Amino acid sequence: MSLIPQFIPKFVLETRVEVSNKWVILSPIIAIILTLFSGIIIFSLMGKDPLLALYTFFIQPVTTLFGVTELLVKATPLVLIGVGLAIGFKANVWNIGAEGQFTMGAIFGGGAALLCNNIESYLVLPFVLLLGILGGAFWGAIPAFFKTRFNANEILTSLMLSYIAVLFLSYLVHGPWRDPGGFNFPESQLFSDYAMLPVLVENSRLNLGSVFAILVVLLGWILIARSIIGFQLRVVGLAPAAAHYAGFKHSGLVWLSFTISGGLAGLAGIAEVSGPIGQLLPSVSPGYGFTAIIVAFLGRLHPVGVLFASLVMALSYIGGENAQIEIGLPAAVTGLFQGVLLFFLLACDVLVRYRIKSSSFISGKRS
Amino acid sequence: MAPLLKLSGVTKSFPGILANDNVDLNVMPGEIHALLGENGAGKSTLVKIIYGLLKPDSGLLEWQGTPLKLLGPSEARALGIGMVFQHFSLFDALTVCENIAIASDSNLSLKTLHSKIMEVSEDYGLPLDPDRYVHSLSVGEKQRIEIIRCLLQSPKLLILDEPTSVLTPQEAKNLFVTLETLAASGCAILYISHKLEEVKRLCMKATILRNGAVVATCDPRLETARTMAERMIGSKLNNIQRRKSPESGRPRVRINKLSLKSSDPFGIDLKSISLNVSRGEVVGIAGVAGNGQNELMAALSGEVIQSYPNDTIVFDDICVAGMRVSERRAMGSCFVPEERYGHAAIKEMSLKDNALLTSSKNINLVKKGLLQFDAINDLTEKIIFDFDVRTTGSKMESGSLSGGNLQKFILGREILQEPGILIISQPTWGVDAGAALVLRKSLLELAARGCAVLIISQDLDEIFEICDRIAVLYQGNLSALMDTETASMDQVGLLMGGGNGE
Numbered sequence: 001m002s003l004i005p006q007f008i009p010k011f012v013l014e015t016r017v018e019v020s021n022k023w024v025i026l027s028p029i030i031a032i033i034l035t036l037f038s039g040i041i042i043f044s045l046m047g048k049d050p051l052l053a054l055y056t057f058f059i060q061p062v063t064t065l066f067g068v069t070e071l072l073v074k075a076t077p078l079v080l081i082g083v084g085l086a087i088g089f090k091a092n093v094w095n096i097g098a099e100g101q102f103t104m105g106a107i108f109g110g111g112a113a114l115l116c117n118n119i120e121s122y123l124v125l126p127f128v129l130l131l132g133i134l135g136g137a138f139w140g141a142i143p144a145f146f147k148t149r150f151n152a153n154e155i156l157t158s159l160m161l162s163y164i165a166v167l168f169l170s171y172l173v174h175g176p177w178r179d180p181g182g183f184n185f186p187e188s189q190l191f192s193d194y195a196m197l198p199v200l201v202e203n204s205r206l207n208l209g210s211v212f213a214i215l216v217v218l219l220g221w222i223l224i225a226r227s228i229i230g231f232q233l234r235v236v237g238l239a240p241a242a243a244h245y246a247g248f249k250h251s252g253l254v255w256l257s258f259t260i261s262g263g264l265a266g267l268a269g270i271a272e273v274s275g276p277i278g279q280l281l282p283s284v285s286p287g288y289g290f291t292a293i294i295v296a297f298l299g300r301l302h303p304v305g306v307l308f309a310s311l312v313m314a315l316s317y318i319g320g321e322n323a324q325i326e327i328g329l330p331a332a333v334t335g336l337f338q339g340v341l342l343f344f345l346l347a348c349d350v351l352v353r354y355r356i357k358s359s360s361f362i363s364g365k366r367s
Numbered sequence: 368m369a370p371l372l373k374l375s376g377v378t379k380s381f382p383g384i385l386a387n388d389n390v391d392l393n394v395m396p397g398e399i400h401a402l403l404g405e406n407g408a409g410k411s412t413l414v415k416i417i418y419g420l421l422k423p424d425s426g427l428l429e430w431q432g433t434p435l436k437l438l439g440p441s442e443a444r445a446l447g448i449g450m451v452f453q454h455f456s457l458f459d460a461l462t463v464c465e466n467i468a469i470a471s472d473s474n475l476s477l478k479t480l481h482s483k484i485m486e487v488s489e490d491y492g493l494p495l496d497p498d499r500y501v502h503s504l505s506v507g508e509k510q511r512i513e514i515i516r517c518l519l520q521s522p523k524l525l526i527l528d529e530p531t532s533v534l535t536p537q538e539a540k541n542l543f544v545t546l547e548t549l550a551a552s553g554c555a556i557l558y559i560s561h562k563l564e565e566v567k568r569l570c571m572k573a574t575i576l577r578n579g580a581v582v583a584t585c586d587p588r589l590e591t592a593r594t595m596a597e598r599m600i601g602s603k604l605n606n607i608q609r610r611k612s613p614e615s616g617r618p619r620v621r622i623n624k625l626s627l628k629s630s631d632p633f634g635i636d637l638k639s640i641s642l643n644v645s646r647g648e649v650v651g652i653a654g655v656a657g658n659g660q661n662e663l664m665a666a667l668s669g670e671v672i673q674s675y676p677n678d679t680i681v682f683d684d685i686c687v688a689g690m691r692v693s694e695r696r697a698m699g700s701c702f703v704p705e706e707r708y709g710h711a712a713i714k715e716m717s718l719k720d721n722a723l724l725t726s727s728k729n730i731n732l733v734k735k736g737l738l739q740f741d742a743i744n745d746l747t748e749k750i751i752f753d754f755d756v757r758t759t760g761s762k763m764e765s766g767s768l769s770g771g772n773l774q775k776f777i778l779g780r781e782i783l784q785e786p787g788i789l790i791i792s793q794p795t796w797g798v799d800a801g802a803a804l805v806l807r808k809s810l811l812e813l814a815a816r817g818c819a820v821l822i823i824s825q826d827l828d829e830i831f832e833i834c835d836r837i838a839v840l841y842q843g844n845l846s847a848l849m850d851t852e853t854a855s856m857d858q859v860g861l862l863m864g865g866g867n868g869e
Contacts, residue, residue, distance in 0.1 A: 019764075228733045231723060239713040244670050245704060246724045247693030 013354040023352045024300055031344035032312065038340050048327060056326045057319040057333075067318070069204035073276055074314035075307075077102070077285070079213040080268035081292035082299060082306040083220040084261030089301050090224060091233035092240075093257040097143065097158030098265040099289025100165035101136040105266025106273045107169050108135025110280040113195035113273075114177060114188055124194040129270055136266015137259045139165060144258035148251035154258075162289065170282045177280060188280035197275045209271035213307075216264060220303035233257065265289060286317070294342055313338065369432055371396045371555050372417065372524060377426030379412055386412040387423070388579040394524065399546060399556045401566045401587060404576035405599055405799035407757065407769035410559050413576070414526050417557070418450045419443040441472055449517030450526040453797075455509050457501045459633050464497035467516050480519075487518045491545045502633040506655050507538040514545070525549065526557045531565060532796065533656055533825060536860035543569050561799060562828070563592035577601055600801035616646035619788050619819035621681040627666050627673065635659040637666065640845040642838060644788075644819040649810065651834030652823045652845070655863055659843040660823050661705065664792045667821075668702035669695045682788055697728060701786035703777055705793045705823075707770060711777045714766030718758065721765045722747040722780055729784075746783070754779035755805060771798040778806050782813055789813060792823040807833050827856060841865050 036054065043050040061067045081098045088095045095101075109132025116124045142161055146152035170186075179189045197207040224230040236243040236253050243250060273284055295313050299305030320334030374392040378385075386409045394400050404410050415421040417428070419437030428435040430446060437443050440450075457466050464481050475483070484497045493511045501509060510530060517525055527546075531539040546556055546569065560566055566573060567587045575583045575598050583598045620643065627637040637659050644650045654660060665671040667680065669692040680688040687695050696702075704710045712721045723743050727733050731742045747761040754775045758768055765773055774795070781789060794810065795803035811833055814820045823840075824830050830837055830851075837854055839846040839862035846862050 222737075226738055227736050228727055228738060229736065231720070231727070231738060234716070234720075235713060235724065238715050239709045241706075241710045242713050242724065245668065245692065245702070245710055246727070247669070247691060247696050249691070249693070 011356050013350070014357045016353055016355055020352055020355070023348075027348035027352060028298055028300070028305070028309070028345055031341060031348045034344040034348075035337060035341045038344075039337065042336070046329075048329070053323065053327060053329065057323045057329075057337075058315060060326070061315065061318045061322045065201070066204055069201050069206040070318055071311065071314050072210050073205045073207075074317050075310040076210045076213045076275075077268035077272055077288040078292050078295050078310035078313055079307055080209075080216055080271070081261075081265045081289060082295035082310055083216050083303045084264030085292055085296040086299065086301040086303065086306055087220060087224060087230075087233065088257035088261045089296055090230070090237050091253055091257050092237040093147075093254055094155045095140065095143070095158050095258060095261045096155050096293065097139070097160075097162045097289070098261065098292055099285060099287065100158070100162030101139045101262040101265035102269035102272075102285055102289045103162070103165040103169050104139035105132040105136035105269030106280065106284045107165070107172065107269075108132055108138075108266070109270030110188065110191070110273045111177070113191040114280075116195060117189060117192050120192075120194055122194065124192070125197070125274070128195050128274060129267065132270025132274075133263045133266045136269060137263035140258040140262015140265070141255070144255045147258075148254050154254075158258075166283070169280065169284065173280050173282050179279075186282050190279045191274060195274055196278060197271060205276040207271075207275045209268075209275050212267065212271065216267075217303045217307050220306075224301075224303065229253075229256065265292075291338070294338060298341070298345060312341075316341075368395060370394060370429075371431060373429040374413075374417075375427045375429075377413070377416060377423045377428065379409075379416060379421060379423050385579050387416070390426070390576070390579070390581055392574055392581070394555045394557060396523070396555050397550050397553045398572055399550050399558055399570045401570040401573035402557060402559045402576070403563070403566065403573055403595060403599055405771070405801060407772060408576040408599070408799070409579040410576055411528070412579075414450065414528065414557065414559065417443070417524075418448060418526060444472055444520055447520065447523035448526070449520055449522035449524070451510070451513045451517060451528065451530060453528045453532070455513055457509055457512060459502035460500065462498055462500055463495060463504075463512055466501055466512060467497075467519065470516060471519070483519060484515060487515050491515075491518060491548055492541065493545055506533045506657050507535070510534070510542075518549075522554055524555045524557065526559075528559045529561065529797070530558075531560065531562060535655055535863040536827065536856060537864055539565065561797075561803075563587075563595050563800070564828075566595070567592060575599055596800045599799065602801075616648070618643040618645045619683050620644040620790075620821060621678075622667075623679055623681070625666060625679040627662060627671070629659075629662050630671065634662055635843045637662050638843045640843075642821075642845060642848065644821050646817050646819060647814050648836070649814050649820040649822065649834045650848070651830035651837045651851075652821070652840050653827060653830050653837060653859055653863055654823075654825065654840035656825055658840050660792060660840060662843070663840065664702070664704055664790070664823060667790050668692060668704070670704075693728075696725065698788075699786055700788035700790070701725070701781040701784055702789075703781055703791040703794065705796070707773050707777060708766065712765045712773055715764060718751070718756075718761045718763055718765055718768075718776065719743050719747045721776065722750055722761075725780060726784060750776055750779040750783060753783070754809070755802070771802050774798050775802055775806065778809070782809055785816070786813075786818055788819050788821075790821045790823075793826075794822055794824065795826065795829055796824075803829070827859060830859075831856065839863055 039054055040050040043053040062071055081102065085095060085098060109128045112128045112131040116127065139161060143154045143157040146157050147154045173188055174186045177188045179187055197209050200206045200208065232243065232248040233253055236248060236250060240250065268288065273280055277284060291313055295306055295309045299309035316334055316337050320331065323329040323333060324331055370393040372394040374390055377387055377390045379387040390413060402410050412421060416423050419440045419442055464477060464484060467484065468477055468480055481497050488495045493515060495508060495511045495515060510533065530542060534542060550556055558570055570587045573585050573587045574581055577599060587595065622640055622642040625637055625640040629636050635658060669690055672691060673679065673688045677688060678686045682695065682698055682700055708714050723732060726746065732739055732746065744761060750756065751758060751761065756776045757772050768776065778794065795806055798806065810820055822834060834851050836848045837851055837859060838848045839859055841862060
């Protein structure tokens with residue numbers, strides 16, 4: 001036993017004394033670079049010119065002003081939802097139902113817009129937005145209630161409520177809210193201009209919603225990094241017993257995370273129907289509420305990170321569409337890229353808390 | 368005679384700290400060898416190396432004259448090295464015999480194991496019924512399981528990490544008898560303890576570590592506790608000036624017939640507890656862990672709120688039984704629970720964040736809901752400086768501090784809030800002599816400024832050193848209060864073991 005030679009690995013992972021801030025930022029960047037390299041290999045195997053494919057996927061979509069505005073239009077809901085989710089995830093409050101809160105925001109706000117369709121007043125838009133936020137917050141409050149009152153798992157309740165919201169919207173546009181002059185298509189009336197978010201760049205769909213997204217990033221950053229509420233949320237997430245001991249009200253923080261993330265998802269929902277879409281349709285989201293979960297983690301649960309992550313994810317959406325049209329890549333490539341990116345991100349994240357140490361450098365001296 | 372275990376030049380570093388610096392150690396067969404040192408002196412690291420849990424960066428281990436390279440604890444056990452940890456790893460819902468079987472390296476049937484346990488327990492005077500469920504055992508009995516678990520392997524070297532910190536004085540005496548029997552049969556014992564009197568009573572040799580290096584080896588029987596403590600901390604040790612008990616002032620804490628069912632199925636219900644703590648008074652609640660201390664602490668701090676609040680708990684003439692933690696804190700009361708990591712402090716957060724944890728009501732630290740980083744930093748530096756917390760900076764994660772150092776930080780954080788009422792569980796558990804002295808002094812100073820201090824502790828020396836009055840918690844019942852000056856250690860020890868103290 002004592003004679004067995006000790007196996008010495010060449011490299012070992014060693015716990016860092018402090019979390020490496022450098023790697024918190026480097027990790028997603030390296031993950032993106034590795035994803036691009038995998039892209040080259042995958043495209044080559046599919047018999048496409050890899051460089052052309054990457055160009056079509058990641059660069060061509062943003063070579064025109066219209067392309068850039070479309071990128072921002074797609075990124076806006078991801079930012080709004082992602083920041084809200086990041087706040088909750090910090091506190092280990094797992095709101096998986098942003099898709100439903102987004103849809104409820106669209107329903108409440110859209111309902112207000114339809115109600116006010118004959119009113120010509122600049123107060124219509126604020127009213128519509130406010131109801132959108134309330135709708136999302138209300139839908140987020142339901143899992144918060146079940147969690148704090150009955151200790152029901154919020155992952156399940158919030159996820160299931162998503163399907164209810166989506167089907168409810170479908171019912172509304174197929175039934176009571178269907179446009180009477182719409183040739184029986186399951187669509188609502190178009191919203192009046194007074195209920196629509198003003199467009200920022202002519203001949204594009206870029207609207208005021210993107211400005212809200214920037215404001216939300218700023219406010220979200222203040223809340224998480226600078227406020228006592230953000231501190232309490234972090235403590236609850238890391239050590240619930242310590243939060244309890246310090247006198248932070250756990251149920252209050254659950255309510256807060258759910259109403260904030262629900263309200264922001266609601267804002268994203270109403271900004272989508274009062275912006276690029278302009279009416280209620282059976283489906284108003286290509287899955288923003290779920291993609292925003294990846295966005296929140298890719299962005300390190302940090303609002304500024306969420307902003308960049310949203311741009312990357314938005315690019316994968318419009319790049320995927322572009323690649324389908326231009327060089328006939330399958331639609332699944334978008335999902336594949338998103339998955340590979342998440343995979344590399346999680347792998348690179350190891351280096352945030354650990355560092356690679358070559359064991360030939362073992363010494364007894366202070367490191 | 369050749370040493371059983373010989374360490375030469377053992378060095379081990381962790382990021383930012385040199386835990387063992389060129390350590391030499393010889394353990395002879397049949398020797399009870401004490402390993403002494405302050406918190407963070409490197410005792411635990413060293414025994415973990417011997418037990419195969421850690422690999423040294425450099426240096427040589429020899430076992431009975433041959434070089435030793437351990438790949439893990441199971442190899443150490445196969446060679447005959449056993450270890451009893453400070454924290455037990457037992458399953459409450461299994462029997463003694465099942466617990467031992469689970470961790471056993473051999474494939475004995477439960478029946479054979481059963482009779483072997485009986486055998487060992489008789490041979491070494493460690494009474495233990497193999498069929499009892501672990502949750503029904505006292506802490507002392509749980510420790511016996513761990514010891515018997517080692518003895519079943521017929522060890523040549525037994526390592527014990529602070530074995531008496533959870534025992535009553537009477538239980539400790541029995542343990543010493545067992546250890547002496549064991550040593551007489553040729554087994555060497557490596558004994559880690561902060562209690563120098565018992566080291567003097569039990570051990571024949573001591574190796575003293577300071578900052579990771581060996582500073583002395585001595586024969587404890589020829590030393591005094593004081594001289595050993597001074598070698599450990601490297602300077603003269605001051606005495607605590609016992610002060611005169613204060614005139615009985617206005618009671619700031621009143622507990623009236625507090626009964627509370629534990630939320631933990633293996634917990635202890637509190638049964639009609641009554642107690643007063645006056646202005647300027649330090650009251651100690653002694654007792655072996657697991658007799659309702661955690662339940663009492665949670666009820667007092669507000670982490671458990673009573674559904675039918677009445678005047679069972681009264682702070683400064685206001686009934687707080689139905690109040691939440693934050694409301695009790697707002698009244699100027701502070702609390703320190705027993706568990707440091709994840710309860711009193713957050714491992715993954717910096718010391719600054721940990722300073723803020725319970726100080727967020729301080730208007731200088733939080734203005735209009737926003738954190739004031741400069742003020743938080745100043746407070747953190749002040750805690751580190753005033754309470755001599757050994758760390759490389761306020762940005763360090765609290766998990767990187769040794770247990771004793773973190774305790775200094777936590778206590779400092781609460782004391783600097785100048786509480787009117789301070790309730791602490793195990794204030795100096797696992798804290799070295801020098802640091803414990805600093806902490807006890809600051810508690811006495813706090814009391815002198817008018818604070819009512821209630822201490823829940825297993826450490827009788829500590830309780831006798833600083834408390835004005837003492838009560839004993841046993842199975843959720845609190846004994847009558849005794850004046851420290853008239854109470855005797857034996858009497859309190861008997862009460863801790865469930866006797867009537869007569």
